[in-house]
Amino acid sequence: MDYNFHWRPVFRQLPDLFEAGLLTLEVAILSMILGIMLGLILALLRMNGPRPLRWIANFWVELARNTPALFQLFFFGFGLGAFGLHLTPYLIVLLGLSFNNAGYLAENFRGGFLAVPDTQIRAARSLGMTASQTYIRIIIPQVLRIVYHPMTNQMVWAVLMSSLGMLVGFRELSGETQFFASKTYRIFEYFAVTAVIYYVIVKIILIGSKLAARRLFKY
Amino acid sequence: MIEIKQLHKYFGKLHVLQGIDLNVNKGEVLSIIGSSGSGKSTLLYCINGLEPIQQGQIMVDGIPVHDAKTDINKLRQKLGMVFQQWNSFPHLTALENVALAPKIVRKMSRDEAKTIAEKQLRHVGLGDKLDVYPSALSGGQQQRLAIARALAMEPAYMLFDEATSALDPELVGEVLDTMRLLAEEGMTMICVTHEMSFARDVSDRVAYFHQGHMEEVGPPAQIFGDPQSPHTRKFLASVR
Numbered sequence: 001m002d003y004n005f006h007w008r009p010v011f012r013q014l015p016d017l018f019e020a021g022l023l024t025l026e027v028a029i030l031s032m033i034l035g036i037m038l039g040l041i042l043a044l045l046r047m048n049g050p051r052p053l054r055w056i057a058n059f060w061v062e063l064a065r066n067t068p069a070l071f072q073l074f075f076f077g078f079g080l081g082a083f084g085l086h087l088t089p090y091l092i093v094l095l096g097l098s099f100n101n102a103g104y105l106a107e108n109f110r111g112g113f114l115a116v117p118d119t120q121i122r123a124a125r126s127l128g129m130t131a132s133q134t135y136i137r138i139i140i141p142q143v144l145r146i147v148y149h150p151m152t153n154q155m156v157w158a159v160l161m162s163s164l165g166m167l168v169g170f171r172e173l174s175g176e177t178q179f180f181a182s183k184t185y186r187i188f189e190y191f192a193v194t195a196v197i198y199y200v201i202v203k204i205i206l207i208g209s210k211l212a213a214r215r216l217f218k219y
Numbered sequence: 220m221i222e223i224k225q226l227h228k229y230f231g232k233l234h235v236l237q238g239i240d241l242n243v244n245k246g247e248v249l250s251i252i253g254s255s256g257s258g259k260s261t262l263l264y265c266i267n268g269l270e271p272i273q274q275g276q277i278m279v280d281g282i283p284v285h286d287a288k289t290d291i292n293k294l295r296q297k298l299g300m301v302f303q304q305w306n307s308f309p310h311l312t313a314l315e316n317v318a319l320a321p322k323i324v325r326k327m328s329r330d331e332a333k334t335i336a337e338k339q340l341r342h343v344g345l346g347d348k349l350d351v352y353p354s355a356l357s358g359g360q361q362q363r364l365a366i367a368r369a370l371a372m373e374p375a376y377m378l379f380d381e382a383t384s385a386l387d388p389e390l391v392g393e394v395l396d397t398m399r400l401l402a403e404e405g406m407t408m409i410c411v412t413h414e415m416s417f418a419r420d421v422s423d424r425v426a427y428f429h430q431g432h433m434e435e436v437g438p439p440a441q442i443f444g445d446p447q448s449p450h451t452r453k454f455l456a457s458v459r
Contacts, residue, residue: 117306119302119304120306120308122306123302126299126300126302127295127296127368127372128293128320128325128372138308142309217310219310219352
């Protein structure tokens with residue numbers, strides 16, 4: 001093998017890469033927050049919603065789960081662009097990931113809702129709680145515990161999937177890496193270092209999730 | 220007072236309650252006995268509006284339960300209910316289980332809700348389990364927790380739906396003792412039960428349900444000693 005490794009240019013750009021890593025984390029976290037809220041709504045609509053809304057929710061979940069995530073980003077980028085709606089790369093990635101997260105999480109949430117017995121609803125309602133109090137205080141906390149680990153997986157997935165951002169011109173961690181790599185031709189070195197950064201980000205998420213679970217779920 | 224007039228209830232085509240007339244007075248303990256599927260649990264669900272009815276009327280202190288204008292959540296505060304499956308909220312401690320509804324339904328302050336929750340947990344003998352999660356409680360303790368939770372709403376009536384049926388035999392006694400205690404304190408209670416000794420010793424009146432009809436109702440001495448209906452006689456002979 002006569003390839004000469006040159007790590008110095010990569011290390012010089014490390015601060016930029018870290019900054020891009022934070023951007024990756026930011027867009028992943030925001031897409032998870034949006035994804036959880038939308039996913040909950042989709043799950044509830046699929047179970048109890050009026051018919052047209054239930055159809056829309058079903059369609060959303062089907063599309064999000066059964067088409068490539070990359071195509072979903074392209075829809076928010078080039079798709080909407082074709083209709084004259086030009087979003088910034090940041091928004092394309094945020095909306096694309098949120099759309100995808102919501103679809104996957106909706107399925108997890110639906111399973112979680114089905115796992116909480118109906119009798120919990122009756123017990124809460126018999127105490128005079130309204131339907132929304134019952135959901136917010138009794139049902140959703142139990143569902144969140146059931147879906148906690150699938151949710152952590154989705155968060156990891158969102159971090160890794162955000163790398164698709166480089167294909168719509170978003171300079172998150174992968175986009176930034178691609179930019180410097182093509183400038184310096186140290187392609188292998190840049191992507192190797194970036195892989196390590198991804199690995200560390202994901203590890204931090206997994207450890208954080210484990211610690212949080214210990215605090216959150218005492219029962 | 221709970222007044223039930225010509226109550227009919229269907230599940231689809233199944234006619235589960237076929238014209239029930241029944242009044243329950245303040246301070247009275249009424250036990251409802253009968254075989255499974257006779258409609259006795261359904262009656263309790265109808266009384267606190269968890270099940271819609273198709274005909275007739277149920278009034279609680281003069282308020283029609285199934286009237287669209289009735290604030291059912293407010294009315295339910297008068298009607299404590301304890302279920303066969305104890306249904307403790309698994310994500311909350313015993314204290315939180317009991318304090319939650321006083322806080323969010325009766326709009327009590329956190330301290331007031333905590334005080335009343337502690338009081339009711341002591342009342343049912345769980346004063347040393349305040350910070351325990353339900354998963355660490357036995358079935359009997361969880362059922363007593365459910366009773367405390369209902370009592371914390373300071374209801375005027377308590378509805379017990381086979382409160383001991385799902386319990387291991389050795390745990391039945393502690394729950395029945397708690398129910399006895401409430402009866403002695405003058406609580407108005409409707410108890411759907413398979414515990415004949417409880418029905419005989421504790422209740423003021425016993426009603427026997429058979430295939431959606433109330434076959435007969437009367438003081439325990441009469442129902443158990445001199446049943447009028449052949450169905451009642453047959454049922455009592457089979458459970459003795």
